[in-house]
Amino acid sequence: MALHKSFVSCVKLLVQGGTNVNGDNHLAKAAEKGLTEAIKCLVEAGANPNVIDRFGRLPIELAAEYGTREDVEILFPFTSPISTVANWTVDGIIKHVEMEIKQLEDGSFVKKKMSDLKQQGDEAFKKQDYQNASVLYTQALKMDNFDAKLLSNRSLCLLRMGEGRRASEDAAECTKLRPKWAKAHYRKGV
Template structure:
């Protein structure tokens, strides 16, 4: 807190984005529950709705179940309906990450806060809150959504490409059960629907792999994005999409996905390899070396990781011996 205040008083820009993640200090503060730093940043002019590859600070706070941070942001008029490209609005984000990142009671409190601030309970970005809640078996959240006016009828535009009549029927049956307050039955219908989602995810993953094999990385990225919508907790999907972003020249997006992969599965070596590759592309050789070193600790025999690490160390040493090199790039 003291350091943050010092730098801000010395004129530091509170809206400066990280070159590696594309986030602002406010994103980081609310995601980690540093409420006082968040208040300080806002008092110094931080953009409460600052965009990033994964959404606004409110989305970041919702993704980590930081209720008090969300309250602070909403007190400063954060938009509760701003959409992130992968998890939707803050409301759908909170539901997507439950119960993996927070328990249902915390999710419910976050939902109530957002609804009070004007969150749309019938948004379709990419799926309705009611569908997400039932799909994840969050019966208390389902009940609350119905109480505050959630529409049980899934709009036709929300039936994803590849969905068949059987899947649409399951959604309809789940919605009817929820309307009749039979939340256990509703959860069962959506559990069956979830099995269908697993099959579709597998198909999308396979299509992505084939596109990568054919070097069509833009198409592969789209397949992986659709798969992530079905299972936002699958670290491998983020790793695969990170590769695609990098091949498409989108190093910042590649780094964001690599960090997401590591966050979801810190023991997955490939995540560190992806992070190292993205950082190398961003000319952040020291950070790349550290990421690859962490990956090598998990899998010392990985030759690909070793080669990449040597490359990062070599580039770092060259940069240190030629201080003006980056300035000329």
């Protein structure tokens, strides 16, 4: 794919040729690679900056971690505010991502935070607030993207929200992580 090779001119040609700019989350991939010109091109072509990658990160978060301030500035006006970012500004997003990275290095903090997020997600699920439950499970998955239970829970939320493709992706990832876990296969087959 053109994004992986940093061929912005190829990206422009693909966009002009009618390529689906939201397919395979090209914007997240460009943000993760720090491809500023590709980000500009995709945003101008209508790519949705509010689509998370498989680890629950938005393109703007990836830009803050891997890209440049300019990448964050490009995505900022098009990205919906993230509930966990207290200061919804370019600087606030960058500081939030930096803080998340530091917190992930503290094992005891991660365990406590994951447990809290999972519990809050479970409570939201019981209230049939699948959108909020999905967001909370996604936040927990940012800390440990190999937690099959969280993937399974988010898969069910996505399914109940009518997002079958994403639910199936989570279920497939879950079966890769725990191939002998019956619940993972159940989610995949639902």
